[in-house]
Amino acid sequence: MVAIVTPMHADGSVDWDSFEKLIDWHIAEGTDGIVAVGTTGESATLGFREHDEVIERTVDLVDKRVPVIAGTGGNATDEAIRLTRHAKRAGADACLLVTPYYNKPTQEGLYRHFHAIAMAVDIPQVLYNVPSRTGVDMLPETVGRLCEIDNIVALKEAKGSIERIHDLIEHVGDGMDIYSGDDGTAMESMLVGARGDISVTANVAPKLMHEMCAAAIAGERERAEILDARLQPLHTNLFLEPNPIPVKWALYEMGYIGPGIRLPMTPLSDHFHGPVRDALSGVVSID
Known part of the structure; x- marks a missing residue:
C-alpha cells in the first residue's frame, strides 16, 4: 500500500489534477491500497478542511x-475522533491512527x-507506531491489549526492527x-509474518514494490530478495x-507532480539530487 504524497503547486496549494x-x-x-494524509501526505501542514477534502477526493x-x-x-x-468520524462519513475503508506525538503519553495513555x-467510531482502525517521529514507542504489550478491541484490526510498525515484528506477532x-512501515526492513518483516508494507518507496516504484511484497508474503525469499x-x-x-522531502522531489523529477511542499518542510537540498536521481535510474524511467 502506498503512503501517498499530497501533490502541491509551487505556491503550496493542493494540486488536485x-x-x-x-x-x-x-x-x-x-498498488493494493491508497493510504492518504499520513506522514508522507503532509498531514501535519494541512488544515482541517484540506485534510477532510483530501480524504473525500481520494475516496471519490x-x-x-x-x-x-x-x-x-x-x-x-x-481531534483524532473528529477526523476519524469524518473519514467514515466520506466512505474510507479504514483509518490510520498514529500514536500521539510531542506530548509523550504513557503506555496506559496510549x-x-x-x-x-x-x-x-465504528470503522476498521489501523494503529501506527513510528517512534522516530512521535517521541513515543507503543510497546508490544500495549498492542496486545488493543488487539482485543474488535475494530482495531492492524498495526503499522515503523520502528525498523525485525525483532519488534517478531514480538508483535507473538503478542x-x-x-x-x-504491517511494516519501514521500507528498508519490509521484506524481512513480511517473510517472518507481516501482512504487507505501507510504503514510501511505492510512490515512485509501485509495480516493483507490489511484486516484492507479493513474493515476500508468499514466502518466496529468493524472488523477494x-x-x-x-x-x-x-x-x-x-x-x-x-x-516527504526526497520522495516529492523524486516524483517532480519523474514528471508526476509539481515542486510544491509546505513549510517548515523545504525542497530537497541540491547536493542530494544526484543520489536520489541515481536511485531512481535503477528502477524507473526519467523523462
Whole structure:
C-alpha cells in the first residue's frame, strides 16, 4: 500500500489534477491500497478542511477499485475522533491512527487514547507506531491489549526492527494484522509474518514494490530478495532528508507532480539530487 504524497503547486496549494493522475497510475501499476494524509501526505501542514477534502477526493477518485485508508491520527484524542468520524462519513475503508506525538503519553495513555477512538467510531482502525517521529514507542504489550478491541484490526510498525515484528506477532497472534512501515526492513518483516508494507518507496516504484511484497508474503525469499535489491537504493535515498522531502522531489523529477511542499518542510537540498536521481535510474524511467 502506498503512503501517498499530497501533490502541491509551487505556491503550496493542493494540486488536485496531479493527485487524480497519481491515483490512476498507482491502481494501473498494481498498488493494493491508497493510504492518504499520513506522514508522507503532509498531514501535519494541512488544515482541517484540506485534510477532510483530501480524504473525500481520494475516496471519490479511487471509486472502490482498491481500499482507501485515511490518516486520522492526532496528538489530542478529541481531534483524532473528529477526523476519524469524518473519514467514515466520506466512505474510507479504514483509518490510520498514529500514536500521539510531542506530548509523550504513557503506555496506559496510549491504550486509553486508541480505546476511546475505537469506541467512538465504528470503522476498521489501523494503529501506527513510528517512534522516530512521535517521541513515543507503543510497546508490544500495549498492542496486545488493543488487539482485543474488535475494530482495531492492524498495526503499522515503523520502528525498523525485525525483532519488534517478531514480538508483535507473538503478542497479537491472530488478533490483528501487522504491517511494516519501514521500507528498508519490509521484506524481512513480511517473510517472518507481516501482512504487507505501507510504503514510501511505492510512490515512485509501485509495480516493483507490489511484486516484492507479493513474493515476500508468499514466502518466496529468493524472488523477494532479487526484487528488493533493486529497491534498496530507493529505500535509503528517499530518506536522505526527512520524508516527504526526497520522495516529492523524486516524483517532480519523474514528471508526476509539481515542486510544491509546505513549510517548515523545504525542497530537497541540491547536493542530494544526484543520489536520489541515481536511485531512481535503477528502477524507473526519467523523462
